Amino acid sequence: MRPMRSEHAEDRSRVGEREVDCTAETKGEAMSDETATHERPATTPQRDDGVGDRHAPDKSPRTANQEDGKVTRRAEVSNLEIVHHYFDRAADRLELADDIRAVMLSAYREVQVQVPVKLADGRIHVYSGYRVQHNGARGPYKGGMRYHPEVDLDEVRALAALMTWKTAIVNIPFGGAKGGINCPADKLERDELQKITRSFMSKIDKVLGPTRDIPAPDVNTNAQVMAWMMDEYGKTHGHTPACVTGKPIALEGSYGRESATGRGLVFMFREAAPQLGLKAEETRVVVQGFGNVGAWAARILRQLGCRIVGVSDANGSLHSEAGIDVDALHEHLREGGTSNDFEGEGVESIGAEELMELECEVFIPAALGGMIHADNADRLNCKLVIEGANSPTTPKADEILNDKGVFLIPDVMANAGGVVVSYFEWVQNLQHFRWDEREVNDKLGGIMRRAYRQVKERCSDDVPPRVAAYEVGIERVVEAAQTRGYI
Ligand code: NAD
Numbered sequence: 001m002r003p004m005r006s007e008h009a010e011d012r013s014r015v016g017e018r019e020v021d022c023t024a025e026t027k028g029e030a031m032s033d034e035t036a037t038h039e040r041p042a043t044t045p046q047r048d049d050g051v052g053d054r055h056a057p058d059k060s061p062r063t064a065n066q067e068d069g070k071v072t073r074r075a076e077v078s079n080l081e082i083v084h085h086y087f088d089r090a091a092d093r094l095e096l097a098d099d100i101r102a103v104m105l106s107a108y109r110e111v112q113v114q115v116p117v118k119l120a121d122g123r124i125h126v127y128s129g130y131r132v133q134h135n136g137a138r139g140p141y142k143g144g145m146r147y148h149p150e151v152d153l154d155e156v157r158a159l160a161a162l163m164t165w166k167t168a169i170v171n172i173p174f175g176g177a178k179g180g181i182n183c184p185a186d187k188l189e190r191d192e193l194q195k196i197t198r199s200f201m202s203k204i205d206k207v208l209g210p211t212r213d214i215p216a217p218d219v220n221t222n223a224q225v226m227a228w229m230m231d232e233y234g235k236t237h238g239h240t241p242a243c244v245t246g247k248p249i250a251l252e253g254s255y256g257r258e259s260a261t262g263r264g265l266v267f268m269f270r271e272a273a274p275q276l277g278l279k280a281e282e283t284r285v286v287v288q289g290f291g292n293v294g295a296w297a298a299r300i301l302r303q304l305g306c307r308i309v310g311v312s313d314a315n316g317s318l319h320s321e322a323g324i325d326v327d328a329l330h331e332h333l334r335e336g337g338t339s340n341d342f343e344g345e346g347v348e349s350i351g352a353e354e355l356m357e358l359e360c361e362v363f364i365p366a367a368l369g370g371m372i373h374a375d376n377a378d379r380l381n382c383k384l385v386i387e388g389a390n391s392p393t394t395p396k397a398d399e400i401l402n403d404k405g406v407f408l409i410p411d412v413m414a415n416a417g418g419v420v421v422s423y424f425e426w427v428q429n430l431q432h433f434r435w436d437e438r439e440v441n442d443k444l445g446g447i448m449r450r451a452y453r454q455v456k457e458r459c460s461d462d463v464p465p466r467v468a469a470y471e472v473g474i475e476r477v478v479e480a481a482q483t484r485g486y487i
Pocket residue numbers: 065071072217218219220221261288289290291292293294312313314315352366367368369388389390415416418419
């Protein structure tokens with residue numbers, strides 16, 4: 001085994017102060033097969049704005065998120081910078097050598113394709129599709145597909161790296177990947193989405209497959225999108241259900257997959273609650289982002305006896321001290337209603353920033369990245385944050401919450417429930433054998449509890465759960481890469 005000591009570890013705590021040897025040539029050599037798609041070298045952005053230094057201000061929030069003051073503003077610190085910052089902190093503590101860091105920080109393969117599509121307006125629109133395979137030392141690449149106008153190569157890189165650490169922390173045999181298309185999914189017709197999905201899949205299927213890279217749903221993609229992907233993949237490769245996960249039940253999807261990420265957050269709550277003296281029936285919860293993850297987490301927590309006093313989505317925020325009937329809200333949204341026109345006992349509409357200030361025991365960010373930042377972290381009024389979204393907390397906000405004594409369960413562990421049940425779906429597909437929902441949920445609970453306890457063992461006054469989790473993940477990936485002789 002090579003030494004993990006870094007000569008400059010103490011100088012590397014700030015984003016932008018690393019050197020990554022990742023030229024086009026070195027990436028080309030690392031590839032084991034040919035692809036016809038356009039592949040670009042990974043680059044590490046250089047920053048000089050002091051992320052990690054809490055005295056330097058966050059950049060101004062993204063204008064895309066400021067419409068009508070309805071939607072919470074996000075910090076303009078990118079997800080990639082957030083993920084690299086947390087990686088560096090853990091890598092410093094592990095005294096990881098510089099050359100090993102360079103391998104761990106850069107992606108194995110990055111694919112960008114053009115997705116031209118004729119939409120209902122009769123015009124051809126050109127979107128960009130991405131797939132980044134970050135690290136496959138521990139198994140086939142695994143990660144979601146996101147459809148959102150803000151999807152770009154850096155965002156996908158960040159999310160792919162996060163998947164590498166996540167699959168390692170929960171100890172399932174996958175590497176990390178992510179993909180997406182920069183299309184406005186919420187403004188497109190179903191037929192248009194299908195065309196875009198098929199066009200994208202037909203261009204990247206060469207780098208995918210059950211033993212190579214297995215996509216899953218993420219923001220604005222769902223079981224239907226996975227079904228189209230599987231069908232398109234099958235045109236060239238034959239019927240291959242294990243090529244994607246998060247499929248509909250009718251197409252060899254797994255019971256329990258849709259609820260898995262939200263349920264995983266609840267397992268985290270159940271582990272942390274005794275430590276923090278919380279009892280479900282006395283716990284008030286606020287959920288930011290009432291989509292797949294947030295709605296399932298809210299509904300299962302309510303079944304446990306928690307009171308959901310605030311929820312929000314892209315259209316608005318709701319508050320009720322008596323507790324929001326989140327099952328009724330879920331049904332209302334499913335039937336085409338919006339959060340703005342939902343009525344319930346004591347339910348009032350509030351501003352997005354107000355939602356973040358609501359007094360509660362548990363705050364669950366389950367929308368997009370960077371929502372908890374230097375400008376609003378101090379206003380959070382909770383004891384426990386369980387990160388459902390990926391990278392919802394900027395490094396500065398993380399420090400502020402830590403100083404306030406808020407206990408935070410990080411994304412890399414907390415929201416791993418989805419990929420764990422994706423793993424179960426892949427296993428079931430390979431065996432052509434289906435487990436019932438109870439078996440899926442029980443096995444999910446076992447893995448989430450084990451991950452929580454292993455990370456907790458690493459925690460101390462100086463080592464918060466996020467750093468401990470990254471340490472566990474990085475160690476496992478480095479060990480796998482070294483043992484198989486990749487590095
Ligand atoms: P989704 O599209 O189903 O839900 C996202 C929700 O966030 C929607 O209700 C949307 O209206 C809301 N939203 C968007 N912008 C908002 C804003 N500014 N303020 C408040 N709400 C806003 O997506 P999802 O699958 O639930 O994913 C949510 C997050 O969880 C993402 O960060 C995703 O990467 C992460 N995640 C998802 C999974 C999964 O299995 N789906 C797994 C791990 C992590």
